[in-house]
Amino acid sequence: MGLLEDCQELFGSSDLYEVLGLERSSSEAEVRRGYYKNSLKVHPDRAPDDQRATTRFQTLGKVYAVLSDAEQRAAYDERGVVDEESDSLTQERDWDEYWRLLFPKIRLQDILDFEKTYKGSEEERLDLLRLYSDCSGDMNRIMDAAMCAGADDEPRIRLILQAAIDGGDLPALRAFTHESRRKKAARKRKADTERAQSEQLKQELGVDEGGSLSAIIKRRASSRESDFSSLIGRMEEKYCNKKPKAAKKKLDH
Known part of the structure; x- marks a missing residue:
């Protein structure tokens, strides 16, 4: 299945923005924050033996990869399709490593x-x-x-x-x-x-x-969760604002 079909099955919607809880007008920082917020819920560290959670985590990574790329996002906004052959959606990508490059731990x-x-x-x-x-x-x-x-x-x-x-x-x-x-x-x-x-x-x-x-x-x-999340969001923008280089494909041996 393609990314849109995976989103429909795993999140109940084939709309990439809806999967991340975003509006189509969302800024790059808002897309990043939406990915961070949703991926935390299904990160492999939380449920290492839950294959469905791992699949959801990987799918969220692909959603973010599309919406964080200006050309892919423009193509999706215009035609409602994604390029399944793009490097950012390759199955061999280590999505956990990609996530950790995006969001290093804040001390x-x-x-x-x-x-x-x-x-x-x-x-x-x-x-x-x-x-x-x-x-x-x-x-x-x-x-x-x-x-x-x-x-x-x-x-x-x-x-x-x-x-x-x-x-x-x-x-x-x-x-x-x-x-x-x-x-x-x-x-x-x-x-x-x-x-x-x-x-x-x-x-x-x-x-x-x-x-x-x-x-x-x-x-x-x-319990002012929104305020603390806002603080962490600012911290992410300050300390985690570099886009990760494309992760090298890992080949099965």
């Missing part, structure tokens, strides 16, 4: 280094301005979604947003400018609870004191 130190350069950067400022607009000035939602941010960062984040309002870059939304004391107090109580969870996790993991790591662990402890 804890990489995350800490990223946070160190991210906080106080123009990138963070622009992200916060976007969040302010997306969240209609609601600090609860802003703090929930802000990357690498814990309760101790709130005063700093408020100053950044207020400066943008004063400078005319943001509108003065009432949810932000007239937030009630009750709402602030409730957020502080929640932050105190999360801080306690963070300290417990740090002890369990045997991690030394550190504000940066505390914020990351706190995010995980409070």
Whole structure:
């Protein structure tokens, strides 16, 4: 069977974008992230003896190979077909090796280094301005979604947003400018609870004191999966942004 038929059988759809949970307008980075997210679910390391999971993993690799190649993607978008004879779809390719070339393991130190350069950067400022607009000035939602941010960062984040309002870059939304004391107090109580969870996790993991790591662990402890995934996505783009060279074909001996 061809790739489209395999997708239909294994994932219930012959649409390559649908298999990765993407829109046709998805960017290259979004295609990469969609592949990463879906392939993690069926990676051979998780179920080494599950042949169907291995087949699904290999098929996802082929889907990504097509959508990450500009010419193949254009041909698929235009005609709805894939070139089954292309090198990227050869059966002899080591898809596990290909995956590991795309997504080398990110070390804890990489995350800490990223946070160190991210906080106080123009990138963070622009992200916060976007969040302010997306969240209609609601600090609860802003703090929930802000990357690498814990309760101790709130005063700093408020100053950044207020400066943008004063400078005319943001509108003065009432949810932000007239937030009630009750709402602030409730957020502080929640932050105190999360801080306690963070300290417990740090002890369990045997991690030394550190504000940066505390914020990351706190995010995980409070189950903010989307925020942590966003952080990892940024890390992938920073440390795993090189496309792997075509893997050499492995011949059976």
